[in-house]
Amino acid sequence: ADERTSSSGADLTGEQLWQAIREEARRDSESEPALASFLYSTILAHPSLERALAFHIANKLCSSTLLSTQLYTLIADTFMEDADIRAAVRADLQAVKSRDPACVGYSHCLLNFKGFLACQSHRVAHRLWNQGRIALAFALHSRVSEVFHVDFHPAAKVGHGVLFDHATGVVVGETAEIGNNVSILHHVTLGGTGSSGGIRHPRVGDGVLIGAGATVLGPVRIGQGAKIGAGSVVLSDVPAHCTAVGNPAKLLGGNRPIQLN
Amino acid sequence: ADERTSSSGADLTGEQLWQAIREEARRDSESEPALASFLYSTILAHPSLERALAFHIANKLCSSTLLSTQLYTLIADTFMEDADIRAAVRADLQAVKSRDPACVGYSHCLLNFKGFLACQSHRVAHRLWNQGRIALAFALHSRVSEVFHVDFHPAAKVGHGVLFDHATGVVVGETAEIGNNVSILHHVTLGGTGSSGGIRHPRVGDGVLIGAGATVLGPVRIGQGAKIGAGSVVLSDVPAHCTAVGNPAKLLGGNRPIQLN
Amino acid sequence: ADERTSSSGADLTGEQLWQAIREEARRDSESEPALASFLYSTILAHPSLERALAFHIANKLCSSTLLSTQLYTLIADTFMEDADIRAAVRADLQAVKSRDPACVGYSHCLLNFKGFLACQSHRVAHRLWNQGRIALAFALHSRVSEVFHVDFHPAAKVGHGVLFDHATGVVVGETAEIGNNVSILHHVTLGGTGSSGGIRHPRVGDGVLIGAGATVLGPVRIGQGAKIGAGSVVLSDVPAHCTAVGNPAKLLGGNRPIQLN
Numbered sequence: 001a002d003e004r005t006s007s008s009g010a011d012l013t014g015e016q017l018w019q020a021i022r023e024e025a026r027r028d029s030e031s032e033p034a035l036a037s038f039l040y041s042t043i044l045a046h047p048s049l050e051r052a053l054a055f056h057i058a059n060k061l062c063s064s065t066l067l068s069t070q071l072y073t074l075i076a077d078t079f080m081e082d083a084d085i086r087a088a089v090r091a092d093l094q095a096v097k098s099r100d101p102a103c104v105g106y107s108h109c110l111l112n113f114k115g116f117l118a119c120q121s122h123r124v125a126h127r128l129w130n131q132g133r134i135a136l137a138f139a140l141h142s143r144v145s146e147v148f149h150v151d152f153h154p155a156a157k158v159g160h161g162v163l164f165d166h167a168t169g170v171v172v173g174e175t176a177e178i179g180n181n182v183s184i185l186h187h188v189t190l191g192g193t194g195s196s197g198g199i200r201h202p203r204v205g206d207g208v209l210i211g212a213g214a215t216v217l218g219p220v221r222i223g224q225g226a227k228i229g230a231g232s233v234v235l236s237d238v239p240a241h242c243t244a245v246g247n248p249a250k251l252l253g254g255n256r257p258i259q260l261n
Numbered sequence: 262a263d264e265r266t267s268s269s270g271a272d273l274t275g276e277q278l279w280q281a282i283r284e285e286a287r288r289d290s291e292s293e294p295a296l297a298s299f300l301y302s303t304i305l306a307h308p309s310l311e312r313a314l315a316f317h318i319a320n321k322l323c324s325s326t327l328l329s330t331q332l333y334t335l336i337a338d339t340f341m342e343d344a345d346i347r348a349a350v351r352a353d354l355q356a357v358k359s360r361d362p363a364c365v366g367y368s369h370c371l372l373n374f375k376g377f378l379a380c381q382s383h384r385v386a387h388r389l390w391n392q393g394r395i396a397l398a399f400a401l402h403s404r405v406s407e408v409f410h411v412d413f414h415p416a417a418k419v420g421h422g423v424l425f426d427h428a429t430g431v432v433v434g435e436t437a438e439i440g441n442n443v444s445i446l447h448h449v450t451l452g453g454t455g456s457s458g459g460i461r462h463p464r465v466g467d468g469v470l471i472g473a474g475a476t477v478l479g480p481v482r483i484g485q486g487a488k489i490g491a492g493s494v495v496l497s498d499v500p501a502h503c504t505a506v507g508n509p510a511k512l513l514g515g516n517r518p519i520q521l522n
Numbered sequence: 523a524d525e526r527t528s529s530s531g532a533d534l535t536g537e538q539l540w541q542a543i544r545e546e547a548r549r550d551s552e553s554e555p556a557l558a559s560f561l562y563s564t565i566l567a568h569p570s571l572e573r574a575l576a577f578h579i580a581n582k583l584c585s586s587t588l589l590s591t592q593l594y595t596l597i598a599d600t601f602m603e604d605a606d607i608r609a610a611v612r613a614d615l616q617a618v619k620s621r622d623p624a625c626v627g628y629s630h631c632l633l634n635f636k637g638f639l640a641c642q643s644h645r646v647a648h649r650l651w652n653q654g655r656i657a658l659a660f661a662l663h664s665r666v667s668e669v670f671h672v673d674f675h676p677a678a679k680v681g682h683g684v685l686f687d688h689a690t691g692v693v694v695g696e697t698a699e700i701g702n703n704v705s706i707l708h709h710v711t712l713g714g715t716g717s718s719g720g721i722r723h724p725r726v727g728d729g730v731l732i733g734a735g736a737t738v739l740g741p742v743r744i745g746q747g748a749k750i751g752a753g754s755v756v757l758s759d760v761p762a763h764c765t766a767v768g769n770p771a772k773l774l775g776g777n778r779p780i781q782l783n
Contacts (some may be wrong), residue, residue, distance in 0.1 A: 028396040034335065035396055038326045059325050060407075064581050064590075065560045068325070074556065101453070101461075102414060102435050104395065112403035134626060135550040135557055142634035146582075149410055149430075149671055151688050151708070153624060166412050168430045169448070169671075169690045171708055171734070174624050186412070186432055187448060187691075187709060189734045189752070192623070200623075212432070212450045213476050215735050215752045230450070230476045231494040231508050233753040247508050247753050247769050289657040295596065296657055299587045320586050321668075329586075362714070362722075363675060363696050365656065373664035410671055410691075427673050429691045430709075447673070447693055448709060473693070473711045474737055491711070491737045492755040492769050508769050 014090055017106065018049040024107040042111060050079035050086060053110065057121050061143040074136075078124045085123045091160040091180075092116055099163050099183060115164030118150035122158060129154040156190075159206070166212075173201035175219070185212040185230070193218040193235075205240065275351055278367065279310040285368040303372060311340035311347060314371065318382050322404040335397075339385045346384045352421040352441075353377060360424050360444060376425030379411035383419060390415040417451075420467070427473075434462035436480070446473040446491070454479040454496075466501065536612055539628065540571040546629040564633060572601035572608060575632065579643055583665040596658075600646045607645045613682040613702075614638055621685050621705060637686030640672035644680060651676040678712075681728070688734075695723035697741070707734040707752070715740040715757075727762065 012020065025043040029036045042059075046052035054076035062068035079086055096109040096116055103109050109116050121144045128137040137154035145151045150164065151171045159180035164170060166186035172178070175198070176190040188210050192200040199219045204210070208222050211230030216222065223240030232249040243252040273281065286304040290297045303320075307313035315337035323329035340347055357370040357377055364370050370377050382405045389398040398415035406412045411425065412432045420441035425431060427447035433439070436459070437451040449471050453461040460480045465471070469483050472491030477483065484501030493510040504513040534542065547565040551558045564581075568574035576598035584590035601608055618631040618638055625631050631638050643666045650659040659676035667673045672686065673693045681702035686692060688708035694700070697720070698712040710732050714722040721741045726732070730744050733752030738744065745762030754771040765774040 032394060032396050034331065035400060038400065041326055065563055070556065104399070108396075108399055112399050114403070114407060133554060135554050135630075138626070138630055138634050139557060139560065142636070145688075145690070146636055146669065147407065149690055151690060166406075166432045168406070168410055168412060168432070169709060171688045171690070185452075186450070187430060187735070189708070191707075191734055191752070211476075212452055212478075213448070213474065213735065213753075215733075217734075217752060229494070230452070230478060231474075231492070231753070233751070245509075248767075293655060293657050295592065296661060299661065302587055365660070369657075369660055373660050375664070375668055408668065427667075427693045429667070429671055429673060429693070446713075447711070448691060472737075473713055473739075474709070474735065490755070491713070491739060492735075492753070506770075 012090075012094070014049070014086070017090055017093065021049065021052075021106045021110060024105045028107070039107075043107060049089070049110075051076055053089065053120060054079060056111065057117055060117060060147050061121065061140070063143065066139065066143065071140075075121075075124050078127055082127060085120075085127065088123060088158075088160045089120055092119060092162055095161040095163045095181065095183075100165055113167075114148040115150065115167030115170070118144050118148035118152065118167060118170075119158060119162060119164055121148070122150075122152040122154070122156070125152070125154040126156070126158070156201075175199045176201035177203040179204055179206040179208065179224070181207045183209045185210060185214075187213040189215045189217070191215065191217050202234075273355070275310070275347070278351055278354065282310065282313075282367045282371060285366045289368070300368075304368060310350070310371075312337055314350065314381060315340060317372065318378055321378060321408050322382065322401070324404065327400065327404065336382075336385050339388055343388060346381075346388065349384060349419075349421045350381055353380060353423055356422040356424045356442065356444075361426055374428075375409040376411065376428030376431070379405050379409035379413065379428060379431075380419060380423060380425055382409070383411075383413040383415070383417070386413070386415040387417070387419070417462075436460045437462035438464040440465055440467040440469065440485070442468045444470045446471060446475075448474040450476045450478070452476065452478050463495075534612075534616070536571070536608070539612055539615065543571065543574075543628045543632060546627045550629070561629075565629060571611070571632075573598055575611065575642060576601060578633065579639055582639060582669050583643065583662070585665065588661065588665065593662075597643075597646050600649055604649060607642075607649065610645060610680075610682045611642055614641060614684055617683040617685045617703065617705075622687055635689075636670040637672065637689030637692070640666050640670035640674065640689060640692075641680060641684060641686055643670070644672075644674040644676070644678070647674070647676040648678070648680070678723075697721045698723035699725040701726055701728040701730065701746070703729045705731045707732060707736075709735040711737045711739070713737065713739050724756075 025039045029039045042056050043052050054072050057075055058068045058071035062071055093106050096103050125137045125140040141154050149168045153174040155174045156172045157177040161181040163183040169187040171189045173192050182204055190202045202216045202220050204222045205224035207225045210228040213230055214228045214232045216234040221237045225241040226238045227243040229245030232245050233247040234244055234249040238244045286300045290300045303317050304313050315333050318336055319329045319332035323332055354367050357364050386398045386401040402415050410429045414435040416435045417433045418438040420439055422442040424444040430448040432450045434453050443465055451463045463477045463481050465483045466485035468486045471489040474491055475489045475493045477495040482498045486502040487499045488504040490506030493506050494508040495505055495510040499505045547561045551561045564578050565574050576594050579597055580590045580593035584593055615628050618625050647659045647662040663676050671690045675696040677696045678694045679699040681700055683703040685705040691709040693711045695714050704726055712724045724738045724742050726744045727746035729747040732750040735752055736750045736754045738756040743759045747763040748760045749765040751767030754767050755769040756766055756771040760766045
């Protein structure tokens with residue numbers, strides 16, 4: 001099988017991933033002429049994944065007072081200058097493709113998944129925040145919250161290979177940290193408890209899965225590989241590889257590694 | 262009383278329903294000149310309910326890369342070709358009017374209820390999906406999720422006379438099925454549990470009521486006339502005419518028919 | 523310290539508050555040229571807080587069928603005619619600034635907080651409702667629900683100094699009443715239980731705090747200074763200064779005044 005269209009993207013290089021996306025766009029453009037100009041302007045017209053993504057996000061987030069050209073330049077420059085963000089974008093695309101059974105292709109995620117688009121927009125806002133460009137970081141944050149219904153504080157730290165599935169209503173607070181290969185469903189809150197100094201939001205370890213509607217509050221640690229059940233309210237630490245469910249959440253048992261793939 | 266403005270729409274024909282909507286628009290247009298051009302362009306300028314609805318949805322879902330004219334043609338053609346969707350649109354309008362005490366008229370629902378507009382947009386995406394037009398179905402799905410904050414997988418099956426009240430954050434998975442005369446509040450999830458083959462989402466019987474924030478996960482059956490309480494987490498079958506509440510949900514009792522009207 | 527840029531806004535007059543906002547906008551405009559034209563058009567070009575806010579909301583809520591100029595006139599006129607709304611706007615700005623640790627300035631809230639913008643839009647819709655301009659109130663309500671993901675029925679009563687933090691998915695029903703100095707997190711529902719006459723939604727007393735994802739249903743009273751925990755489902759009265767948590771919610775204890783600041 002042609003590696004560029006292989007169903008497992010785990011070992012695609014950046015260039016192979018971009019060629020796979022272009023191949024999908026060409027195929028869809030031929031089979032669905034109604035989308036040809038959409039796919040041309042969002043994917044096929046661009047020289048790289050980063051420029052296509054910057055164009056697409058800028059078009060989503062622009063408004064009558066924040067121009068798309070201005071946003072495009074800002075986002076594309078950020079991607080060009082920051083190799084870590086470029087690697088995170090690719091890891092996130094591959095995470096969605098491999099972990100979400102409803103994802104039918106890389107271009108499907110790139111164009112249509114608001115959780116993915118919100119997360120990449122957040123990476124740009126987070127870099128602005130770290131550069132002290134607070135007002136611009138918040139302007140971007142505000143548009144992400146309005147357009148994608150995901151509210152990442154610009155200071156929140158997010159790892160690589162993260163899946164925000166469905167994503168509506170996700171809230172991630174200022175001092176929250178999300179590790180690598182984490183999967184977070186819609187309506188999940190990583191929030192504070194009202195204290196106002198230092199770390200006041202959760203730290204989520206690598207490989208954690210947080211179900212729909214779960215609320216995790218305060219400076220708690222969710223250990224590596226832990227699972228949080230849908231609708232749970234978590235107010236204390238969850239050890240690695242454990243599962244917490246209920247309101248308030250209780251541990252189901254330990255030592256159960258999760259299988260996200 | 263004039264049948265066209267009668268408060269009970271249960272027995273209006275399609276043409277009577279459309280005339281009632283036009284009558285409401287004319288009345289509002291006279292009493293509120295600030296809305297006259299809005300009501301003219303969305304309702305009074307159109308020859309039928311289907312064309313008015315297609316125009317209104319196309320204007321809501323269009324973007325700089327998906328033109329409103331293109332969406333209008335696609336949606337209007339779908340309505341013209343599919344009598345089942347036309348019947349579902351009318352049944353949904355009448356369901357909202359009769360079951361939602363906050364609904365003051367058919368035109369109020371047609372113009373303003375994002376749950377209604379998202380559901381009719383989904384009917385178009387679902388037909389595209391069944392025709393194998395996957396990429397276009399997902400493009401429409403993505404815009405519905407962004408604009409109305411409702412995430413129906415295009416493959417999900419939805420019956421007639423369905424009320425999505427408030428609707429923010431509703432998620433309905435790929436293999437979910439929703440029967441006739443179902444009422445679903447905001448933040449409801451009909452989701453999966455991570456398995457990836459065959460039926461992996463809930464099947465919801467006729468006449469079911471699902472309260473705000475309820476999460477129903479996995480290939481479970483919610484029997485005819487059952488009620489799911491607000492905030493419940495349901496991981497197993499709920500028998501017909503029973504009520505399930507809590508996290509995890511427990512049955513309150515059987516044999517209690519629900520009164521939606 | 524210059525009173526206009528003081529961190530505590532509790533005793534700023536309306537004019538001092540507006541000058542503090544302009545000062546922030548000038549400072550951000552100088553340090554971030556990419557935002558200069560945005561800050562000029564949204565704040566610095568306007569003669570008053572009310573006109574700036576009316577311009578900003580009108581730009582957010584306008585559509586191809588509801589023109590921004592028309593909305594601007596409607597909102598600005600409402601602010602000019604109603605001193606109570608003007609006082610509420612200022613009290614809400616000061617509430618967000620003093621109670622939300624993530625709020626870095628008045629202009630940050632004015633420009634970027636969708637909970638604040640939704641609440642002020644609701645105040646306009648509520649006045650239209652009270653004037654019998656039902657169709658226009660609902661048209662505004664619908665746009666607020668689409669753009670800010672907050673669904674306030676136009677008839678709902680909201681006090682002064684209210685903080686809607688994050689705000690995604692908040693639903694407030696027709697006969698609900700929210701007192702002064704209340705703080706409400708995202709995904710909170712003040713909903714009905716299906717009955718259709720008289721008062722059918724909660725009344726929330728002064729100084730109440732309602733955590734993320736809490737669902738309060740029916741004509742219950744939440745007493746002054748009470749706290750509702752995240753994810754709680756509240757179906758009965760909560761006495762003043764008590765804390766209710768869980769699904770269904772139980773009281774944790776009485777006589778505990780809350781500290782919002």
